[in-house]
Amino acid sequence: MTEIVNGANVQQQTSVDVGERPLLEIKDLQVGFSTQDGLVKAVDGVNITLYRGQSLAIVGESGSGKSTTAHAIINLLPGTGHVSGGQILLDGQDLTKASPREMEAIRGRKIGFVPQDPMSNLNPVWSIGFQVEEAIKANGIATGRKEVKKRAIEVLKQAGLQDADRRLKQFPHQFSGGMRQRVLIGMGLAADPQLLIADEPTSALDVTVQRVILDHLESLTRELGTTLLFITHDLGLAAERAEQLVVMYKGRVVESGPSVQILKDPQHPYTQRLVAAAPSLASRRIQATGSISAAESSMADNASDAAGDTIDLIATAEARAELVEAAASAPPAIIVEDLTKVFKIRGSGDFTAVDGVSFQIPKGTTMALVGESGSGKSTVAKMLLKLEDVTSGKIVVGGKDLASVTGKELFNLRSRMQPVFQDPYGSLNPLRNIGNTIAEPLHTHKVGTKATRRARVLELLDQVSLPRTLVSRYPNELSGGQRQRIAIARALALKPEIVVLDEAVSALDVLVQAQILRLLADLQAELGLTYLFITHDLAVVRVIADHVCVMQRGRIVEKATTDEVFDNPQEQYTRDLLAAIPGAGIELGA
Amino acid sequence: MPSNITRPDQQHYVAPVEETPLVAIDTVKAEGKPSNLWTDAWNDVRKRPMFWISSALIVLVVVIALFPGLFTQVPPNNDCQLANSNGGPTDGHPLGFTKQGCDIYSRIIHGTSTSLSVGIIVTVLVFVLGIVFGAFAGFYGGWLDSVLSRLGDIFFSIPYILAAVVIMSVFSQYANVWVISLAIGIFAWPATARVLRAEILRVKNSDFVMASTALGVSQFRILVRHVLPNSIAPVIVITTISLASAIVAEATLSFLGVGLPSSTMSWGNDISAAQTDLRTAPQVLILPSIALSITVLSFIMLGEVIRDALDPKARAQR
Numbered sequence: 076m077t078e079i080v081n082g083a084n085v086q087q088q089t090s091v092d093v094g095e096r097p098l099l100e101i102k103d104l105q106v107g108f109s110t111q112d113g114l115v116k117a118v119d120g121v122n123i124t125l126y127r128g129q130s131l132a133i134v135g136e137s138g139s140g141k142s143t144t145a146h147a148i149i150n151l152l153p154g155t156g157h158v159s160g161g162q163i164l165l166d167g168q169d170l171t172k173a174s175p176r177e178m179e180a181i182r183g184r185k186i187g188f189v190p191q192d193p194m195s196n197l198n199p200v201w202s203i204g205f206q207v208e209e210a211i212k213a214n215g216i217a218t219g220r221k222e223v224k225k226r227a228i229e230v231l232k233q234a235g236l237q238d239a240d241r242r243l244k245q246f247p248h249q250f251s252g253g254m255r256q257r258v259l260i261g262m263g264l265a266a267d268p269q270l271l272i273a274d275e276p277t278s279a280l281d282v283t284v285q286r287v288i289l290d291h292l293e294s295l296t297r298e299l300g301t302t303l304l305f306i307t308h309d310l311g312l313a314a315e316r317a318e319q320l321v322v323m324y325k326g327r328v329v330e331s332g333p334s335v336q337i338l339k340d341p342q343h344p345y346t347q348r349l350v351a352a353a354p355s356l357a358s359r360r361i362q363a364t365g366s367i368s369a370a371e372s373s374m375a376d377n378a379s380d381a382a383g384d385t386i387d388l389i390a391t392a393e394a395r396a397e398l399v400e401a402a403a404s405a406p407p408a409i410i411v412e413d414l415t416k417v418f419k420i421r422g423s424g425d426f427t428a429v430d431g432v433s434f435q436i437p438k439g440t441t442m443a444l445v446g447e448s449g450s451g452k453s454t455v456a457k458m459l460l461k462l463e464d465v466t467s468g469k470i471v472v473g474g475k476d477l478a479s480v481t482g483k484e485l486f487n488l489r490s491r492m493q494p495v496f497q498d499p500y501g502s503l504n505p506l507r508n509i510g511n512t513i514a515e516p517l518h519t520h521k522v523g524t525k526a527t528r529r530a531r532v533l534e535l536l537d538q539v540s541l542p543r544t545l546v547s548r549y550p551n552e553l554s555g556g557q558r559q560r561i562a563i564a565r566a567l568a569l570k571p572e573i574v575v576l577d578e579a580v581s582a583l584d585v586l587v588q589a590q591i592l593r594l595l596a597d598l599q600a601e602l603g604l605t606y607l608f609i610t611h612d613l614a615v616v617r618v619i620a621d622h623v624c625v626m627q628r629g630r631i632v633e634k635a636t637t638d639e640v641f642d643n644p645q646e647q648y649t650r651d652l653l654a655a656i657p658g659a660g661i662e663l664g665a
Numbered sequence: 666m667p668s669n670i671t672r673p674d675q676q677h678y679v680a681p682v683e684e685t686p687l688v689a690i691d692t693v694k695a696e697g698k699p700s701n702l703w704t705d706a707w708n709d710v711r712k713r714p715m716f717w718i719s720s721a722l723i724v725l726v727v728v729i730a731l732f733p734g735l736f737t738q739v740p741p742n743n744d745c746q747l748a749n750s751n752g753g754p755t756d757g758h759p760l761g762f763t764k765q766g767c768d769i770y771s772r773i774i775h776g777t778s779t780s781l782s783v784g785i786i787v788t789v790l791v792f793v794l795g796i797v798f799g800a801f802a803g804f805y806g807g808w809l810d811s812v813l814s815r816l817g818d819i820f821f822s823i824p825y826i827l828a829a830v831v832i833m834s835v836f837s838q839y840a841n842v843w844v845i846s847l848a849i850g851i852f853a854w855p856a857t858a859r860v861l862r863a864e865i866l867r868v869k870n871s872d873f874v875m876a877s878t879a880l881g882v883s884q885f886r887i888l889v890r891h892v893l894p895n896s897i898a899p900v901i902v903i904t905t906i907s908l909a910s911a912i913v914a915e916a917t918l919s920f921l922g923v924g925l926p927s928s929t930m931s932w933g934n935d936i937s938a939a940q941t942d943l944r945t946a947p948q949v950l951i952l953p954s955i956a957l958s959i960t961v962l963s964f965i966m967l968g969e970v971i972r973d974a975l976d977p978k979a980r981a982q983r
Binding site: 124126319325327328329330331332333336337343344345348386460462485486489490493494496497498501502503504505506507508515516519520541542547548549551552553554556557562565566569586587590 | 675676677678679680682684685687688690691693694699700701702703705871872873875876877878879880881882890891894895
């Protein structure tokens, strides 16, 4: 139906015989930020065409310019950013030339905007009703108190909030993240705009909530005939939710066109990388083809660029699969029995965060603990690491009951079990250099001499594939992925048997995440490590884990091997989680 | 399911690879000298004229305090002749004379060390007490926090200048530089302790603290090694400014007549002695006041510059 127009610039083909003017046309957009070192281009020659009633997703990693493009459209560039060239035509009107007053009239009325973080985008001191009514008044949709209130209730109902009239009086803190995002979507659509821009609208939400919200957004925009511009970092999500895809890389569009086509047959090497590294697509592909090796062979012709091998998640999964068969019958490294944690909350009694959790992890394998926020998965990790006291139950590590271990014995046990945390920016002391950070475990446990410690630090840097010159550097010079590698090096310094990975890859961009996952798989093969892998993302689990425990409200609802959980989930909650992995409806082709 | 409506200008477009070359994923860019918060702050600070002006003034004040003889040969106390009372500038006496006929310039030069000593002693006291109370309260929490914080609140509830007035009037016969510094410092530390406590509460929840705990590093070592160095920046800023307030406090107490004995040379004493003749000979009061203002201003300016460097967010967009 379509053919690839190699090198053809989209704007050259403006004489369309369809006889319809695009709603939004971005032509050769340039956005720059003035800094002390001169103008830094964040967006460089972007062309996007979007027709009425269509949906388009801009996909890219952080720093690709996807959000900057969206903010340029509604003229809300942060700080020193400004459009330095090109045109943004909304229904023929050039928005880059619109006056601030004209822009105010366009925002809300013609272009609705749904921001990224529902937690910080509602003012906590005003009621929901006040804020929705404010948006309605600002856009002149209704006048008079009664009319405005009536419309506000309509807006919230439309956004899918039950008993909206009661909700109007409530404040943002009484709303969950998903409900707040519904309110923001409602506000974005309040004036029935022609175009709705949603900037990572669900990235901060739990996966199951994400799915419901996006389903709702989709049906709502279809009903109202709103054109949707959707920004996301998740290729699978983008392809599932939008007809058209625009893939951005370093401020430029590298590939654009119909979603399914791009996903099935990515042409640009960068898009190929993204497809290979997206956990949602990898897990879907493994599922579709029935086995990891079949999935790998179906991918072989695509991911063949230089970085292909380290970021191809299916290759990672395959590399792991071989190793794990040998370890399947190994004795357990960790036994957790009937573990319970009760937090005393002032004023409102007890809260059971972890409720009778039991599992075993065979030596040299990976156990994934999956759950949404508040499921108690991180609390389990903290109890295992003895960073949190156990209310009741038993944890046995290497044949020793953690409860009975104190003093010197605990100190020794700590060297056998090390954590890697989620936030790459918080897990390294910014005032200590990399060498000292990695050497701290050696120092604390008085391992070796100064010279041997230094040699070990260099060896660890090699192991996590970072240059040795970093020893004298500080964390602020490193990217998130590199910091996470340092955190892994620190965790490995004492040659532990067990590594607890608490959302260790969740904050990273997909390509970096894929690299770190590969690194973790390689290290496991090399050092025979046992991983407790804590995550909210089932898609990643497919690639890295051998066993899965699904947690919900402090309890384990399902416990099985990864294959069983994916092929034959027993519980409704597990099925919901699986269904929430983006890309369900896409034929990826075996 | 996405429908497959494709308009002619929405065909599959692929950018030429030559124009959008791929860069290796997550390359390490570590050029130049290693940098952290302190080196960055230093690089920022040394570009600012304000830093050099205030530092030069402070160095000058310190040199004057240590070696007054370099700046004047005229004795400040002896050699006063009532004939010169409130007299204007003459040869060898560039700023004129006080009511007692003493050389104003010489008295300002010789009074510097008193003001500066009080400032430094108070600051050290505030710094040490503030760190001990703030760090222990914030880091260990629980009952220790309750005890230390309430103790701080008690001291905080009394304005330190009022407390110093009371202490100095009770112990007036012992008044000297050390006693007055103690009187000011003992009630001035809670502000520092509070700021540090808040900062410690923030830093101690960092993942790197948890990582160190999981390594088996002792709590005290974590406090000293990881938490305190990351919390100290705001304390340094307040400390610089509190040095200025301590100098003002000494002058205030001396002006009120409950400060240093009149035999001790100090700007506060001179300002106090000059107030009787404010209308006839204002320069006698104004000149030591200017010395006081310049010194205080230098420290406040330095504090501002340091704050900007340590907390780029607080800086106005430039």
